[in-house]
Amino acid sequence: MPVYEFQCKCGHITEELVRMDTKTVECPKCHGKAKKILSACSFELKGGGWYADGYASSKKK
Numbered sequence: 001m002p003v004y005e006f007q008c009k010c011g012h013i014t015e016e017l018v019r020m021d022t023k024t025v026e027c028p029k030c031h032g033k034a035k036k037i038l039s040a041c042s043f044e045l046k047g048g049g050w051y052a053d054g055y056a057s058s059k060k061k
């Protein structure tokens with residue numbers, strides 16, 4: 001399973017191993033909802049959607 005970053009409105013960013021269709025996780029700091037954000041280093045917009053795994057593994061530097 002891929003690691004996604006989630007950012008809460010309190011500003012806290014957490015990384016979680018979650019299923020692809022998971023959109024929010026509970027913020028460990030304030031127990032609010034942290035939303036999934038795109039990590040710039042592992043994701044490129046190439047007609048994308050959520051098929052980033054192939055790109056990420058083939059374009060590792």
Ligand SMILES: [Zn+2]
Pocket residue numbers: 008009010011012027028029030031032
């Ligand atoms: Zn929070």
